[in-house]
Amino acid sequence: MDFSSLDPVVNPRSIAIIGASDEPVRIGGRPISYMLQRGFQGAIYPVNPKRPTVQGLKSYADVNSLPETPDVAIVAVPSQAALQAVEDLGARGCKGAIVFTAGFAEMDAGGAAAQDVMVASARKHGMRLMGPNCLGLFNSAINFYATFSASFESGWPLPGRIGIASQSGAYGTHLYSIARDREIGTQICITTGNEAEVTLSDVLGWMAQSPDVDVICAYAEGIREGKNFLAALDLARRNRKPIVMMKVGRSALGQAAAQSHTASIAGDDAVTDAVLQEFGVVRARNTEELLDIAYAATKRIYPVRNTLGVVTVSGGAGVLISDVAESIGFEMPEMPQPAQERLRGFVPFCAPRNPVDCTAQAINQTELIGEFATAMVVDGGYTSCLGFFTQVGASKSVAPKLRAQMKAVADQHQDRLWALSIIAPRDMIREYEKDGFLIFEDPTRAVVALHAMGRFGEAFARATPPAPALPQVSLPATTPTEAEGKRILAAAGIPAVPERACADVEAAVAAAREFGFPVVMKILSPDILHKSEIGGVLLDIASEAAVREGFATLLARAAERAPGARIEGVLVAKQIKGAVEMALGLLRDPVFGPVAMVGLGGIFIEVLKDVSFRRCPFGVAEAEAMIRSLKGFPLLDGVRGRRKADVKALAQALANLSTFAVAAGPRLLSVDINPLLVLPEGEGAFAADAVLEIGE
Amino acid sequence: MDFSSLDPVVNPRSIAIIGASDEPVRIGGRPISYMLQRGFQGAIYPVNPKRPTVQGLKSYADVNSLPETPDVAIVAVPSQAALQAVEDLGARGCKGAIVFTAGFAEMDAGGAAAQDVMVASARKHGMRLMGPNCLGLFNSAINFYATFSASFESGWPLPGRIGIASQSGAYGTHLYSIARDREIGTQICITTGNEAEVTLSDVLGWMAQSPDVDVICAYAEGIREGKNFLAALDLARRNRKPIVMMKVGRSALGQAAAQSHTASIAGDDAVTDAVLQEFGVVRARNTEELLDIAYAATKRIYPVRNTLGVVTVSGGAGVLISDVAESIGFEMPEMPQPAQERLRGFVPFCAPRNPVDCTAQAINQTELIGEFATAMVVDGGYTSCLGFFTQVGASKSVAPKLRAQMKAVADQHQDRLWALSIIAPRDMIREYEKDGFLIFEDPTRAVVALHAMGRFGEAFARATPPAPALPQVSLPATTPTEAEGKRILAAAGIPAVPERACADVEAAVAAAREFGFPVVMKILSPDILHKSEIGGVLLDIASEAAVREGFATLLARAAERAPGARIEGVLVAKQIKGAVEMALGLLRDPVFGPVAMVGLGGIFIEVLKDVSFRRCPFGVAEAEAMIRSLKGFPLLDGVRGRRKADVKALAQALANLSTFAVAAGPRLLSVDINPLLVLPEGEGAFAADAVLEIGE
Structure with a gap:
């Protein structure tokens, strides 16, 4: 992917300021004042129909009367006028607009609609649009200051090959100010505001290919789209440009705060975290850590085995x-x-x-x-x-x-x-x-x-792992029963515990006899997803008599606790002992698509939250790395003289789940395999319970 | 406890410097130079037989020729001379000696022996001894500088009511220097070196009662003794003096480093952590956090429910x-x-x-x-x-x-x-x-x-909890069998699962019939402490035939895998289902005595290390707080629609273990109850396995 369309926005030869002010402290005056003080070498064209000059420069009445088409323009006029300005700029062939104006999607539905119009205008003309509601950017290497930030009161940016990319204008300049105080050079700083068109991904991608940036400091509240983001991270990694990122919204409270603020999407933090890890982005816990890491990275020494x-x-x-x-x-x-x-x-x-x-x-x-x-x-x-x-x-x-x-x-x-x-x-x-x-x-x-x-x-x-082969998958029209679900997963290479759907008690007795005692019995119904909550699971069924009794018990409980549910009989399964209970899961992230999960099984997954995520698809090596990253991994690794569990089989099942998810497409909403029973080394891993959710 | 014996050491009216130097940059010259520059109001008596004056002050030949007995003396002469000086100072009635001289316990066995002689000398005369191998202290309120630290090159201490108490001289002055840079006033700084006599506990206690200190910053590598330390923390808490502490040696690597360094004892970090929590000491993760907290504490606003x-x-x-x-x-x-x-x-x-x-x-x-x-x-x-x-x-x-x-x-x-x-x-x-x-x-x-x-x-x-009543305990002469151990614990209020030691197979069958199936069977031997490691535990024994078969299996395994072990038969116990498996433990800390522990049972305690410790004895309220502090607490609290577990019974068992430990005295080396089966609310908690270690 090519991110060079931002070149003229960050490295322009000419700039127009729509809503230019003669006052150097006004929003429309600051960029001009900064560029004049510092000596921007390109042309500066103030646009203000009410004045002949602005801060000593000739002023123009509108976009059309400019003597040349500017590479980029700042838009700092009220929202209706801003819409018109963006259209005019695009029509004139300007390559980028930086819109300071607020009152769009961050405000209300009307503002969002206006923002959509503005974006359509820019797209129609192939013009990049930063903001609206954005604090702008600076590129101090060419003394280009397309921002109304007041941060330069304490000093101009120092030379240095760190780029700041921030969704928040206030935070981006906070970061700049702290770096400046520490005499750390951050030559380029780009803030993205409402991200109506240009997003953080575009900025990261641009920095990843820019010869002026060695190290990227990023601040994100939420990632809006996956494709560009992944392409940008991949490009940065291949170009050996470290990205250190502050991604806020880890906590429930933080996510609530993020949702109440601007137009950001908070997304699932754990999923974003997995994506960042995948590409070697280091996540900082606070501003100091962010700058400490960026400062160290300017040495451009990245040991493969660091001691x-x-x-x-x-x-x-x-x-x-x-x-x-x-x-x-x-x-x-x-x-x-x-x-x-x-x-x-x-x-x-x-x-x-x-x-x-x-x-x-x-x-x-x-x-x-x-x-x-x-x-x-x-x-x-x-x-x-x-x-x-x-x-x-x-x-x-x-x-x-x-x-x-x-x-x-x-x-x-x-x-x-x-x-x-x-x-x-x-x-x-x-x-x-x-x-x-x-x-x-x-x-x-x-x-x-x-x-x-x-x-x-x-x-x-790290070499980019080869794309794993995808299986053939045909999903049923609706959410399947547990037995059907397991057949589908088994076909995809995630075998289930030996089991059989039994419509009547004699079939159940026959199945139990075939598998050997003890067995597990479960109510079989497309309408009951969480069986244990209605007492629909019986363990340790150790005799034929117990099978008969259990069959009756399950039907009675279903009738009482899930009246109206369609009952198709009882599932009889071999009860496996001595296995480690794990859980596999699959969720569909709105930004990154299917994401697979592995963790300790049973209720530990909910209480202890010891899980590992990864974007699908991936191979066995990545699956094993996920498993080994779990805190509870020693449980699989022969703790206290136990036999080691079949980690290879577990990893294979996890990798197979990831390729299945991609092959199945967006109708597969989620998979929950809990527990997956992992037997000792060489003996395999079997799904004991599985729920597939199928959408339309 | 009274810590005022350090008063003359920190607030002296007169000081002698044994080994005084005319050179203001020598170890024996710096304190004099600092006090002259800053204007210490008390008398300064250099002791140096080779010079008539030192830095303009009259010099004395030895301790006995001083015109008055100094409140305190610095000892900065080689080790043999230092031993004599300490003896002379003590005999003369000096109240404290601050020994800079190195080459004692931190060096070798000979040095440790010399240090013991020095301590005996000081104790004989009732003189407090700081160091040896110590960087000294300062009290800038009276311009008293009994230290050879070079930290004042960058500035003298600022007024302020923070006291620094540090086992490490280098770290204590590092902390001082950072505070000075941040313009945080640390008026008093005391470093304890080898802690031959005066320890960190004495310094904390002194600061806790000093009207000159509001906030205490402490640095510790290991706590050497419990009694004074606990008294100091308790006094600080009662006097509303916050202690913020950097206690290093959390990690295995850190503990190894601590052991290879000076004469410190690393102790069990988790136990120290529990003691610090008990008294409301806040542990800082790094120097910045230490100073941030101390800085905030100078406001002396300590909300009880902080929002x-x-x-x-x-x-x-x-x-x-x-x-x-x-x-x-x-x-x-x-x-x-x-x-x-x-x-x-x-x-x-x-x-x-x-x-x-x-x-x-x-x-x-x-x-x-x-x-x-x-x-x-x-x-x-x-x-x-x-x-x-x-x-x-x-x-x-x-x-x-x-x-x-x-x-x-x-x-x-x-x-x-x-x-x-x-x-x-x-x-x-x-x-x-x-x-x-x-x-x-x-x-x-x-x-x-x-x-x-x-x-x-x-x-x-927090009110100091009332001391719980102690039970009557009589321990056996040696480590008991499991059955005996459980009887002892049951008498102390920690009931066991119904069980019986069975010498022969018929007794086992009878017991199983009485308890009801299924039962658990375990090999019974005073020589086999960890039964599961030799396959000595059988679960789910569901019939009389299985009891007979199991009895034979256990005896065969014991004969094969623990040859020579004395076998007393088999333990038959009721198998409890639906309980939450917890673990209780007791260990004897060399510094703080018996310490009780609670955590998730089974192997999770080892893998996930989700445990809580507390010094014994304590009551049910403290026990319940320990239980609620576990990450896995939701497992007891009815997660996912399960019945809540009997937390009250668990807390009672834990509190009973703590009083039992104190009543049993130091011959009780450890107790390991794992699992303790906690049944649903109102149904109790029962030890299913227990190992008591009894010493001589």
Whole structure:
């Protein structure tokens, strides 16, 4: 997919401002004022019929009287006039409109209708439309400021190859301001407002192919469409551009807040999360983490197997760092024994394991710091090296020697990520940064940022898995009975527990005898989806007499608790013992289509929410990775001397469910297989209960 | 307990420096230099036999020639001389020694022995001993600097009522330096080094009763003793002094690092965590969080039921804040409907639910900000109010009006916690802080800090629960069989599932007939603790024939898989269905004594680690709170239409286990009840398996 249609919007040679103001603090005045102050090299055409000039520039009465067709135009006039302006711009051949005007879909149904008209207008002329209700964008490399944000009061953007892409104007500029305060360069910032036409996906895709952006900081409240979004993430991954994203709306409360705000769609956060993971997008928990990760990513070092080596002057800080590393799964391998011995030779009472505590001794004998740092890279082989030097890093007596020692080692090993935890005045930090170090006051933040580099590295190194083959599927016209549902799934490669639909008690007895006791009996009805809730499931039926009694019991319960339900008899199934109960599921996400799910079965899935999602279709390798990511995975992996479960069979069933879902098409609304009984290694996995929902 | 013996150490009228140096940058010179620069009002007595004066002060040859007995002395001489100095100081009647000298227990066995001699010396004379191997302390209120830290290069401590208590000197001063950079006043900082005599507990206790400290920031790697620690936490709670603590060594890696470092004991982190929770100590995840919480606590507003109201100019930030609030359990109740209507009257398209998005409209009409803020406190009744204004808070045009509006409302409601998320230069932030606002750049950090105030409030309001009555317990001489163990527990109020030890197969058949089928059969042997690992447990024994077959199977397996084990027969028990399987446990913590545990039963306890701990003894109310804190609690609470389980019976069993543990005394090493079968409400909870370990 090509995202270059945004080029003229972000890199224009000329711009018109519809609703230009002579006042530099008005919405229609700010962009002009900013561009004049900073010296935008292209042509600026104010459009304001009431004035001959605007901020010293010749003003034009309308779009048609402009001396040339501008690449892009800002629209900052009331909504009716904005509709007309968009039509005029499109007709004139302008390539993009950035609409500041509010009062559209975020307001009411009337506004939404007007917005639709505006979008139709833009589409008709092949013009890209940003907003409406948007704060605009800037590209400081060419001093292009198509925004009315007041954020530049505290300073102009610094050079730097981080791009900000944000659905929220207020949050996008909040992020810019914090980055500016930290002296992190964010040269390009694009906010998308109502996303009537240009969406966050377009912006991500554009940044993914832009030579001006190395690292993408994104903020999203909800993803509106899947195709472009997936294409943008895929392009970024293939171009080795890390995306670090704040996707809000994780919680129920947050989703409620998101729905009450602008015109956003909150979507299923867990599904979005799975998609982000699939493409190696790292999700930040807060603004600091977002910027920490982007800052580290500007080094463009993305280790495929990332390991952390820590050298510290405080044993306590070493412990703290270890805690954080373990909690996020950042490997800290031990230093090789000979290196540990050598370090003990330098400082007898150092702790050379990793974290390497070189103790205050290294502060007194600064030449030791170089020895320790060299050992980290040469002997430890760590791809990420973190030094904890705290206020010592700013000490007048020690800092110059410390800096020289560290720089000498880092210069020789520029393929590593080097971070220092130091407390120092801004100018001193700048010096360390010039030497090539990432500087973090808090060591725990350094650990999180460095770890993310390895997550990017893994995603960049990952080959796109081959598209799995799809089965032939023919769905019934309506939601099938459990038995029919299982036959359909079995045909798709998800076998069921041996079972038979029995219309009468003699058939049930025969089936039980054939499968062997004990058996499970379940009421059979197309009208009863959740059988256990009406007492429609009987376990441990251990004799023919019990089968007869159970048959009568089930019919009686159905008559009493689900009167009117069509009863087709009773399902008799072999009762399997010693299996691990898992659950497989399939849901249709409005944005990303069919999504498969695996988790611990039974009620644990609801209480503990230990589940893993992935977009369909996928192969066995991805299915197994999903299974291994579960917290409860040890239950399948032979915990406490149990036999290992047949994870391969489980993974195959999960992958088969994913291809079945795609082949079945949108009429398949959902599948719920719970439990799926996973037997010991080599013995298979069988659906014991399955509900398919079929739509029209 | 009285912690006042540290008074002369932290608030001395006179100090001697043993090993005083004329060089202001030497370890023995720094304290003198600092105190001279800052103007310590007490007497400073350098002790250095080689010089007539030190840094302009008269120098003394030894302790005995001092003109008066100093309140406290710094010891900064090599270890042999340090031992003598401590003895001399003690003999002279000095009240405290602060030993900088290293090379004691942190080094080797010889050092540990020397340290013991030093401690004995101090104890003999009733002198408190800080360190050895300690960085010392400062009390800037009286300009007392008994430390050789180089942290003051970047600035002297600011006034402020936060005390720092740290086991690590490097980390304690790291914390001080970061606080100083953030202009947070930490007037007193005490580091404890090797803790040979004075421990962190003493320091916490002293701060808890000191009129100079309102808020305590603590850093711990391991707690060495329980009694003083508990007394200190209890005193702090009763005196309404919040303690926010960084306790490192959560992870296996962190604990390994802690053990390889100095002379610390890592202890069981989960147990320490339970103790901290019991006393309302809030545990911080990193340095920033530690300081954020301490900073917020200086307001001394600790709501008992803390609710968060948010007013924001960015809907996106509102979503982000809601996500964080929900994830940490900070309540954000909805605004009352009439108030929502009123706010819609001001800004038709605001989102008035909470978070209250007043939109950019409020920036244009700043008088609305006061209306919205008033609604938060008056209508919403929130105890914590957070405003997200980002860079608008620093805007030259808007900020003065915004500040005035907010201040007017905050002044009228000084019982609330007021926090603003603002990006502004330091001098402007200082102005907001002068107005009474807590200022956080990142709103998510504000949420975490404000939430902690409610946790303190709840702990301060909590009445100390009455000590539960202890049962009469007589333990057997050695680890009992399962049947004996259950009899002992039943006598203590933890009933077991009906069962009987059967020496022969006929007895087993009789027992099964009496209990009713199905039954469970288990091998009975004092030598086989984990029966299931040798196949020594049979379930679903449904007939007399099966009992006979099972008896033979169990004996055969025991003979094959545990040869030599003494076999006493087979245990026959009623098999209970429909119960929730829980686990109760008891362990003996080396620091805190008996600790009880409750969690989901079966293997889930090991895989999912969803457990809750508490120091013994405790009553039913505390037991129920432990149970309700489990992630898996919904399993007991009637999830998905199941019957609720008998939580009262479970809580009673847990509380009974806790009193049993204390009454049984230290010979009871551990109890493992897994599963404890919890039947539906009113039907009780029964131990199905129990292992008691008895020591000598």
